[in-house]
Amino acid sequence: MVVVSNSLTAVAAHRERIAELVGVTGTAELPVADCLGLVLALDLVAPVALPPFDNSAMDGYAVRAADVAAVPVALPVTDDIPAGRAASTPLEPGTAQRIMTGAPLPAGADAVVQVEWTDGGTSSVRVDRGVPAGANVRRAADDVAVGTTVLVAGTVLGPAQLGLAAALGFGSLPVRRRPRVLVLSTGSELVGPGEVLAPGQIYESNGVMLAAAVREAGGEAELLRFVPDDVAAFRAAVEPRLAAFDLLLTSGGVSAGAYEVVKDAFTGRGVEFTRVAMQPGGPQGAGRYLGVAVATLPGNPVSAQVSFEVFIRPALRAAMGHAVVQRPTVVAKLSSPLTSPAGRTQFRRGRYDPASGQVVTPVGGPGSHLLSALALSDCLIEVPEDVTELAAGADVLVRFLH
Ligand code: AMP
Ligand code: MG
Secondary structure, X not given: OOOXXXXXXOHHHHHHHHHHHHOOOOEEEEEHHHOOOOEEOXXXXXXXXXXXXXXXXXXXXXXXXXXXXOOXXXXXXXXXXXXXXXXXXXXXXXXXXXXXXXXXXXOOOOEEEEHHHEOOOOOEEEEOOOXXXXXXXXXXXXXXXXXXXXXXXXOEOOHHHHHHHHHOOOOEEEEEOOOEEEEEEEOOOEEOOOOOOOOOOEEOOHHXXXXXXXXXXXXXXXXXXXXXXXXHHHHHHHOOOHHHOOEEEEEOOOOOOOOOHHHHHHEOOOEEEEEEOEEXXXXXXXEEEOOEEEEEEOXXXXXXXXXXXXXXXXXXXXXXXXXXXXXXXXXXXXXXXEEOOOOOEEEEEEEEEOOOOOEEEEOOOOOOOOHHHHHOOOEEEEEOOOOOEEOOOOEEEEEEOO
């Protein structure tokens, strides 16, 4: 752990604290269609083979390869096998059965001649080109044998993994469930989007942003309507809802001013407030209230969102069982000089351009109210605590926001 100063908490220490508080979510059996992006909790063993039976890889005619060794040859067509139906009769020597892609191969057949190599006849077919035994036949268990472990616990379920599970007949899967996060903004100056602003008021933006960030990280978010800087109102909003959640995520009301509602409501009640050695996002709080994990983010929108990226997202990813909890990073060249406060990790917003030789350009200044600059950014530029100045062309660590 990096000790930055007696009064500041290191970024890594606060990150660990939040991850420890959030912990891991339990296992749930969820419908396959709801499992995208979730982590498989148990090994998945194939209850059926894939394919489950020998079937045709082509639209054409099921034959014995020996019967089409000399071509052209005419064969009587004795059956018609669409996908979804089994052949009603075995294939007799010297005959053909019309067969569609995916339909079960009739007993006695050892190859399929594609329709393009025939005259397409329905009562009798002329075969113009021969095929070897096994041609255009997909054998049972070619892909997966019964009892094979197809996906191991810990696998992140993407489209292909969900497709495989469905192909094996799984209607639901054992997964690590999504953490449930209650998002609450605070501030007497806040007004809901769509309402009329009175002097001194601003539109509330952190709630929508943080709830979206929770969902993007894979969690479930419930956005409570914001509360004014009033401890009683804050508690009344939080307490009845809290037990249903894994994490309460607040924004605002934690800095050094008066009317710091989150601080006032939680100080001495299981939540500790600290200053983390970072810019933006210094004022942070973490703990447990009524048994539920609490993380309190600062109110400035950029501080809130950067804090989410640095502390909350990795904790939610870990809670869901992801092995990789951090966003991908690259080292890039800074397009223009930067200054950064001593003793604090600075997270500047930037745009990364891989085309122009891996250059990153800072977007907007360090101000934590510059929300439009954040919205134009695709990465954070991490300037270490001990670095106060960087020249254009310096190597910097870039952490993607996607
Ligand atoms: P605070 O941490 O409550 O002192 O808030 C710091 C700054 O962020 C103030 O300018 C607030 O108006 C602003 N702010 C706090 N919460 C929100 C929010 N939910 N949406 C937009 N701005 C906010
Ligand atoms: Mg406030």
